[in-house]
Amino acid sequence: NAGVxxxxxxxxxxxxxxxxxxxxxxxxxxxxYWYRQDPGMGLRLIYYxxxxxxxxxxxxxxxxxxxxxxKREFSLRLESAAPSQTSVYxxxxxxxxxxxxxxxxxxxxxxSVL
Amino acid sequence: xxxxxxxxxxxxxxxxxxxxxxxxxxxxxNNLQWYxxxxxxxxxxxxxxxxxxxxxxxxxxxxxxxxSKKSSSLLITASRAADTAxxxxxxxxxxxxxRLTFGEGTQLTVNP
Numbered sequence: 001n002a003g004v005x006x007x008x009x010x011x012x013x014x015x016x017x018x019x020x021x022x023x024x025x026x027x028x029x030x031x032x033y034w035y036r037q038d039p040g041m042g043l044r045l046i047y048y049x050x051x052x053x054x055x056x057x058x059x060x061x062x063x064x065x066x067x068x069x070x071k072r073e074f075s076l077r078l079e080s081a082a083p084s085q086t087s088v089y090x091x092x093x094x095x096x097x098x099x100x101x102x103x104x105x106x107x108x109x110x111x112s113v114l
Numbered sequence: 115x116x117x118x119x120x121x122x123x124x125x126x127x128x129x130x131x132x133x134x135x136x137x138x139x140x141x142x143x144n145n146l147q148w149y150x151x152x153x154x155x156x157x158x159x160x161x162x163x164x165x166x167x168x169x170x171x172x173x174x175x176x177x178x179x180x181x182s183k184k185s186s187s188l189l190i191t192a193s194r195a196a197d198t199a200x201x202x203x204x205x206x207x208x209x210x211x212x213r214l215t216f217g218e219g220t221q222l223t224v225n226p
Contacts, residue, residue: 042202042218043157043202043216045213058213059215090156092156101162102147102162103149103157103159103204105156105157105158106156107155108155
């Protein structure tokens with residue numbers, strides 16, 4: 001039972017490079033989320049997908065795009081990476097049968113932008 | 115902006131002691147959740163308390179919610195070294211749509 005799987009675990013980019021963070025869940029959850037975690041800032045929501053086929057902006061969406069490829073997969077793309085995007089990124093999912101039931105998190109992607 | 119704010123930012127105790135962490139929030143909520151994060155890992159859900167509940171227990175965890183003061187506390191009894199982690203509260207605001215809003219966390223260190 002893998003739960004929420006994120007790849008890669010670590011990534012170093014140069015300013016201006018692009019990359020896609022992958023996330024997949026095997027719990028048949030409807031909702032998926034991307035958060036970033038910075039020291040002293042807690043977790044901030046970047047984008048979320050309440051159900052397959054829908055995506056919405058969170059608190060800090062600038063510089064990111066997302067794709068809900070199917071019910072299992074939700075990817076996060078940085079088109080032109082900036083040093084301010086250096087962070088730890090977490091994907092999460094939930095059933096959302098009732099609003100905002102508990103989230104299940106992946107183990108994170110540590111991204112450094114030089 | 116962060117909805118939940120944890121207090122204290124850091125807490126260091128001895129094994130066997132109780133640990134209490136507090137969370138304050140600003141707007142009306144549907145529920146409040148507590149999560150734990152071990153170093154270098156993802157968050158793990160601990161407990162959820164709904165706005166119409168005042169207290170909830172799960173094993174060594176006790177959570178209280180005071181909606182009039184917009185605050186919650188997490189009590190870990192008889193702490194163990196393995197409880198060393200960061201603890202976050204997350205609120206589901208009545209107007210937040212599908213979004214949970216996380217606080218900045220309390221770093222708990224339990225010394226053996």
